[in-house]
Amino acid sequence: MARYAHIKDSVALITLTNPPVNALSAAVRHGITESVTRALRDPTVKAVVLCGENGKFCGGADIREFAGPMTGPAFVPMLDDIEAGDKPVVAAIEGMALGGGLELALCCHYRIAHSKARLGLPEVTLGLLPAAGGTQRLPRLIGIPASLELITTGRHISAQEALKLGIVDQVTDKNACEVAVEFAQRVMDKPLESRRVSQQTVQCPPDLEALLENTMVQVKKRARGAIAPVACVKAVRAAATLPYKQGMERERDMMGTLFNSGQARALQYFFFAQRAVGKWSLPSGACWNNTKPKPVHRAAVIGLGTMGRGITVSLVAAGVSVVAVEVGEKQLQAGKQMVMAILERQAQKKGVAAPLDLLRFSNNLKDIGGVDLVIEAVFEDMALKKQIFKELSSVCKIDTLLCTNTSGLDIDVLASITGRPQQVVGMHFFAPAHMMKLLEVVHGRHSSPEAVATAMSLGKKMGKVSVAVGNCPGFVGNRMLMPYVEQANFLLEEGATPEQVDQALEEFGFAMGVFRMSDLSGLDVGWRVRKEAGLTGPSVAATESPRKRQGRRYGPIADLICEQGRLGQKTGCGWYLYDRPGGREAKPDPWIRRFLEEYRTKHGLKARAIDKQEILDRCLFSLINEGFRALEDGIAAGPEDVDVIYVFGYSWPRHMGGPMFYAGMVGLARVLERLEHYHQAHPDVPSLQPSTLLRRLVASGSPPVQQWRGFIKRMRSQL
Numbered sequence: 237m238a239r240y241a242h243i244k245d246s247v248a249l250i251t252l253t254n255p256p257v258n259a260l261s262a263a264v265r266h267g268i269t270e271s272v273t274r275a276l277r278d279p280t281v282k283a284v285v286l287c288g289e290n291g292k293f294c295g296g297a298d299i300r301e302f303a304g305p306m307t308g309p310a311f312v313p314m315l316d317d318i319e320a321g322d323k324p325v326v327a328a329i330e331g332m333a334l335g336g337g338l339e340l341a342l343c344c345h346y347r348i349a350h351s352k353a354r355l356g357l358p359e360v361t362l363g364l365l366p367a368a369g370g371t372q373r374l375p376r377l378i379g380i381p382a383s384l385e386l387i388t389t390g391r392h393i394s395a396q397e398a399l400k401l402g403i404v405d406q407v408t409d410k411n412a413c414e415v416a417v418e419f420a421q422r423v424m425d426k427p428l429e430s431r432r433v434s435q436q437t438v439q440c441p442p443d444l445e446a447l448l449e450n451t452m453v454q455v456k457k458r459a460r461g462a463i464a465p466v467a468c469v470k471a472v473r474a475a476a477t478l479p480y481k482q483g484m485e486r487e488r489d490m491m492g493t494l495f496n497s498g499q500a501r502a503l504q505y506f507f508f509a510q511r512a513v514g515k516w517s518l519p520s521g522a523c524w525n526n527t528k529p530k531p532v533h534r535a536a537v538i539g540l541g542t543m544g545r546g547i548t549v550s551l552v553a554a555g556v557s558v559v560a561v562e563v564g565e566k567q568l569q570a571g572k573q574m575v576m577a578i579l580e581r582q583a584q585k586k587g588v589a590a591p592l593d594l595l596r597f598s599n600n601l602k603d604i605g606g607v608d609l610v611i612e613a614v615f616e617d618m619a620l621k622k623q624i625f626k627e628l629s630s631v632c633k634i635d636t637l638l639c640t641n642t643s644g645l646d647i648d649v650l651a652s653i654t655g656r657p658q659q660v661v662g663m664h665f666f667a668p669a670h671m672m673k674l675l676e677v678v679h680g681r682h683s684s685p686e687a688v689a690t691a692m693s694l695g696k697k698m699g700k701v702s703v704a705v706g707n708c709p710g711f712v713g714n715r716m717l718m719p720y721v722e723q724a725n726f727l728l729e730e731g732a733t734p735e736q737v738d739q740a741l742e743e744f745g746f747a748m749g750v751f752r753m754s755d756l757s758g759l760d761v762g763w764r765v766r767k768e769a770g771l772t773g774p775s776v777a778a779t780e781s782p783r784k785r786q787g788r789r790y791g792p793i794a795d796l797i798c799e800q801g802r803l804g805q806k807t808g809c810g811w812y813l814y815d816r817p818g819g820r821e822a823k824p825d826p827w828i829r830r831f832l833e834e835y836r837t838k839h840g841l842k843a844r845a846i847d848k849q850e851i852l853d854r855c856l857f858s859l860i861n862e863g864f865r866a867l868e869d870g871i872a873a874g875p876e877d878v879d880v881i882y883v884f885g886y887s888w889p890r891h892m893g894g895p896m897f898y899a900g901m902v903g904l905a906r907v908l909e910r911l912e913h914y915h916q917a918h919p920d921v922p923s924l925q926p927s928t929l930l931r932r933l934v935a936s937g938s939p940p941v942q943q944w945r946g947f948i949k950r951m952r953s954q955l
């Protein structure tokens with residue numbers, strides 16, 4: 237829909253109306269086409285202003301319509317007609333002009349932006365390219381290098397940056413629509429030739445070829461197999477080297493391929509998945525729109541190790557005042573230095589002063605009495621955490637929220653220590669906490685809806701994508717990681733090498749394979765968890781078989797490596813060899829090869845050739861299977877929650893949508909068949925036994941992932 241009004245002094249005002257972001261649905265495109273035609277035909281109209289309702293210009297094409305058949309006026313002729321018209325059209329950009337919204341503005345003859353507006357061509361993040369002339373008009377307006385950067389990253393820019401680049405003609409702090417109307421009155425008699433962007437010549441830099449080639453190399457490296465960024469480079473190349481009409485043909489052809497790709501479907505699913513997880517609900521029925529969070533002005537962080545430091549930085553950067561507590565003097569000083577350095581670096585980048593006045597350090601837990609919320613971030617040691625929670629409940633005021641950053645320990649046990657279990661939730665950050673976007677908010681048996689709402693809202697304030705999850709060992713992310721890591725270890729026993737497993741996973745699109753990742757985070761992290769779980773260490777009886785635990789197959793290789801002092805990058809060796817402790821470049825280690833050979837000989841195992849497909853099937857499908865179990869148990873509320881956790885916390889390639897979406901793409905029947913096959917071959921590995929939910933979904937004809945929530949609800953109500 238678009239509203240048409242003929243306003244003072246020969247100006248027609250066309251307002252896009254499609255809340256919440258005035259997306260260009262078929263109805264809106266109809267409205268624009270009709271209104272523009274009316275304005276161009278009306279002899280009393282001399283100029284047109286195009287704006288959006290509720291202070292939002294336009295959020296682009298209506299992504300919800302991509303799943304169905306294309307109806308309504310086509311984008312390109314609609315925009316070409318506006319540009320070719322003989323009356324000036326001024327875009328009044330408030331709020332945002334994104335994707336098709338910016339392309340609409342680019343075909344207008346002038347663009348006025350409000351100072352708070354954001355502009356960009358984010359189509360690449362949806363697996364597409366700006367195919368309403370964006371890849372051909374933007375380079376004509378601002379040149380090749382800046383267009384390449386904006387189109388291949390999809391970055392949103394400020395109005396000020398848009399002015400500097402030459403995308404907009406004026407930035408205003410006033411009502412952009414009123415300013416645009418005045419502007420239109422001033423330019424209504426001016427010639428339009430030089431204002432038609434498609435008619436302009438592209439200014440190419442002298443080193444065009446080198447620039448395009450370099451950009452392609454960088455884009456491919458960043459893309460991890462995503463096809464849209466590569467197509468974006470090719471489209472800008474077409475703008476630089478071909479006439480407008482041919483460039484538009486290239487743009488259209490490439491869009492045709494991208495639009496029908498699985499990657500575009502995955503990325504568009506993921507766009508809505510991110511929004512779905514914000515609409516959390518608890519088994520009690522409490523949810524995001526019926527529970528008010530408590531304001532958090534003052535917080536405390538307990539423990540200034542790697543996690544505590546990152547959490548402190550994130551809180552301060554979000555404007556929360558923090559007391560950071562660390563009892564060891566050396567650790568306190570090291571933490572203090574690091575936190576202040578990161579905050580100063582961040583502030584320097586933004587050209588502002590670091591908010592150090594919000595920060596206080598202490599070695600005494602008694603100093604946190606007045607805070608609204610505490611985040612405990614000490615080692616994964618239940619006894620230590622229990623002791624801290626006991627002290628917290630005596631020093632904190634009665635309504636202080638008590639949160640733990642545990643990555644998998646039982647929230648209910650900690651809550652039971654406090655005498656205020658309703659005030660206890662998990663806030664599981666990912667390392668480094670000031671950079672990683674994911675936050676799992678763990679609700680225990682007694683956590684109040686208000687406590688969950690407060691943690692979710694604080695996470696959002698800290699710039700995190702917060703996902704509410706239930707309480708079980710490892711919650712959602714680490715729970716699913718366990719069978720994945722377990723399979724990787726079994727593959728080593730059976731004949732694979734760490735580099736072979738990692739290569740398969742990295743080619744799939746993970747930023748790092750399982751062993752490189754383990755070297756980065758430290759092998760001792762998992763070792764401590766396994767000791768705590770009684771899988772290794774002094775609590776295991778000497779008579780127990782090293783490759784069996786609690787009646788199931790166990791892979792002790794990681795424990796044996798740790799016993800050698802090989803803890804990963806920090807010790808200069810782990811699954812790989814590094815040039816020094818703290819080194820980053822992983823090299824295959826002949827020691828590991830020898831060790832694996834000796835290990836196999838000792839346990840009578842015969843190495844066999846293992847292909848890439850088996851590595852992927854066993855690692856990914858066992859992880860996915862655990863995801864189905866987490867859904868079945870209600871620990872994860874929906875497949876979107878699992879997928880958002882895996883993309884933001886575990887570097888699952890976004891263009892594969894996340895593990896649950898991927899399972900749907902591969903075909904649930906195939907996932908089931910492979911799991912059955914591998915479970916038959918390894919009957920003592922329970923994580924390979926297909927979950928009930930997976931079986932039932934397949935039996936019901938494998939509905940699309942968007943229907944699983946309803947399916948699970950029905951399945952539970954039948955129990």
Ligand SMILES: CC/C=C/CC(=O)SCCNC(=O)CCNC(=O)[C@H](O)C(C)(C)COP(=O)(O)OP(=O)(O)OC[C@H]1O[C@@H](n2cnc3c(N)ncnc32)[C@H](O)[C@@H]1OP(=O)(O)O
Nearest residue numbers: 256259295296297298299300311334335336358367368511
């Ligand atoms: C051939 C022509 C092809 C053109 C291609 C395109 O134009 S593709 C679309 C390009 N546009 C985008 O990628 C923008 C996507 N939207 C956003 O980045 C953000 O939503 C926003 C516009 C910056 C607003 O962010 P904010 O945080 O304020 O709100 P939400 O993200 O929560 O969004 C509010 C609701 O609006 C829905 N929505 C947003 N954009 C679109 C869209 N383009 N199409 C359809 N729906 C959109 C979003 O899903 C939210 O809906 P809820 O139901 O409230 O969850």
